[in-house]
Amino acid sequence: MNLTGKIAILTGVSKGIGRATAEALLAKGAIVAGWGRSAPEGLQHERFQFFECDVRDEVAVQEAYVNTRRELGAEIHVLVNNAGLGISGEVDGFSSDDWKLMFDTNVHGMFFCTKAVLPQMKQQQEGHIINISSIAGTTGIEKMAGYCATKFAVRGFSQSLYKEVRNDGIKVTCFYPGSTQTNFFDDIPGTEANDSMMRPEDIADTIIYALETPFNFHLVDIEMRPCSRKNK
Template sequence: MRKTLKHVVITGAGSGLGASLARKYNKEGCHVSLLGRDHEKLEETAASFENSNYSIFTLDISSAEEVEKVFEKIVQEVQPIDRLINNAGVGYFERAEDLTASQIDEMIDINLKGTIFCTQAVLVSMKEADVGSIINVISTAGIEGKVTESGYCASKFGVRGFTESLVKELEETNIHINAVYMGGMDTPFWGEPEQENKNNGLMHPDDIADIIYENTKTRSNMNISDIIIKNH
C-alpha cells in the first residue's frame, strides 16, 4: 500500500553524513529507508529518530544484482522512491604508488559503480512518472586533486562525470539532479584520532545535512545542480 509520506532512500545511512541526513528527513516528516552493509549501525541511526516512519535494508551497493533485488523489495514493501541520496563512500589515503589493488577496487566499486547501480535502480520508474530527485554526495575530491587522495579523487571525479551527464540526459524531464561537493567532515570516515582532535577544522555533518536539505528542495522552474561546501 502506498503511503502518503515522501519516500527518501539514503545509502551509507549507518553513520556520519548519511545518519545526519536520515535524521533530518525523518524529522521533516518523510519516510526514510536506511541502506548500508551493517544492520546494527542502521538500527543505531533509526534509534535516534523522532518518529517511526522508516525502514531498514542491508545492502552492498557494489553488487549490481543485489542493488536490483533490494530496490525492488524497497518499492514493494514501502512505496515508490521519491528521492535517492547516493551517500555511501569509502576512502584510502596513500601515495599513488602505495595503494593496493584491493583498495582501488573498493573505492571504484563503492564510490563510483555503487552510485551508478543505485541510480539505475530508480531511473526507469522516475522517468515513467516524470518526477523524482537524485542527490549524489561527491566531496571536493571530485573537483580538485589532492595529495594522498589520487585513488579517492579518481572515483569521485568519475561520480562527477556521471552526475553531469545525468543532468544533460534528464534536462527535458521533471527529475532533479544535485551534486554535493563538501570538504572534510567530523565523522568516523577520518578515524578516531581526527575526531578526538577538537581543532581538526572538520565540519559537522548535521550542518552539511541542513545545507543539503534546504538547497535540494523541489522548487518550480529552479534546480541547484551543484552545491559546494568548503571548510574555513
Template sequence: MLQGQVAIVTGASRGIGLAIAHALAKQGMKLVLIGSSSDIHRVGEQLKGSKTFQADVCNEQQMNEVVAETVATFGRIDLLVNNAGIGVFKPVEETTVEEWKRLFEVNVQGVFIGTKAVLPQMKKQRSGTIITVSSDVGRYTIANGSAYTATKYAVQGFSGSVAQEVRPYGIRVGTINPGMVDTYFANSTQGLPEKAEWLKAEDVAEAVVYMASAPKHMLVDEIVLHPLIQTYPVV
C-alpha cells in the same frame, strides 16, 4: 515541501548518512535506509516507520531488490541520496590495486548502480531527485589521495551527464561536495579536538535538504561547503 515523500539513503548507518536520515525524517519523509552492516537496523529503531536494508550498494541485484520493495510498499521514489563511500589516502606507489578497485567499486559503481536502479520508477513518475554526496576533491586535486580523488572526479562527470540525460523526465541530479567533515570517515575518529572547527555531519545533511527542497522548476547542480578554517584551491 518534502512531507510524505519517499527517500532512499545509502550509507545510512552512521556519520553523514545517519545525519541525512534524521534530517529527512524531520521533514516528514518516508525513509528507506541502506547500510552495509547490521547496524542499519538500529537506525531503523531510532527512526520509527523507516524501512531498513542491509545491502551492498555495489551489488546490482541487491539494490534492485531494495528499489522494487520500496515501490511495492510506497508506490513511488522521490529522492535517492547516494551517500555510501570509502576513502584511502596514501602516496600512489603505496596504494594497492585492490584498494584502487575497491574505491571505484564503492564510490563510483555504487553511485551508478543506485542511480540506474531508481531511474525507471522516476521516469514513470516523471519526477524525482538524485543527490550524490561526493567531495570537494571532485573539483581539485590533493596529494596522497590519487585514488579517492579520481573516484570523485568520476562521480562529478557521471552526475553531470545523467543530469542532462534525465531532465526531459522532470528528474533532477546534483552533488553535495563537502570539505573536511568531523565523522568516522577513512577509519578516523569522530569528535577529536583537532576536528572541533570542521563541518559537522548535520551541516551536510542540511545541504541535502536544501537541494531536495528546491522548487520543482529549479535544479541545484552542485553545493560546495567547507569549514571556515579550511584552505583549498580556488577554482
C-alpha cells in the same frame, strides 16, 4: 519538493552524513529507506526502514529496490547516493584491491542505485538524485589519487546525468563537502576529525534545502567548506 510522505532511498545510512540525512528527512515528514551493510544504531522511527544492501553488488541493489517498493510504496521520489569510503596512499605502493574497492563503492554503487530508480522516476515525471562527491572531486590531493579519481567520476556522472534527465522532471545535485566530522578520517593518517570541521548535520540540512527547491529550477553543484580552519 514538499517532502511530507515522499519516499527517499539513502545509501550509507549507518553513520556520519548518511545518518544525519536520514534524521533530517524524517524531520521533514519523508519515508526513509536506509540502505547499507549495517543499520544505524538507535534509529527507531515509524517512517524509517532499514534494508541490508551492499551497493557494490548490483544484484543486492536490485533486491533492495524491489523490497523497498514492496514495503514502502511504488513511487521513489529521492535517492541520496552517500555510500563511500576513502583510502590514502602513494600511487606506486597502492593496493590494487583497495583501488578497486573504492571504485566499486564510490562509483559503481552510485551507478547501480541510480540505474535502479530512474525508470520509476521517469514514469512519475518527478524525482531528485543527490550524489555526494567531495572537495576531492574538484582538485587533486597528495596521497589521495585513488579517492580523488572516484570523486571526479561522481562529478562527471552527475553533470552528465542532470542534462540527460532534466526533461523528465528529475533533478540531480552533486555535493562537494570539505572537511566534515565523520569517521572518514579514521583511516587517513595524520588527520583527525575536529571541531573546526563541518558537522554532518550541516551537510544534511543543505541536502534538505536542495530537495525543497521549487519545481522550476535545481541546484546542480554545491561546494561546502568549513568557515575557518581554527576554532574560535
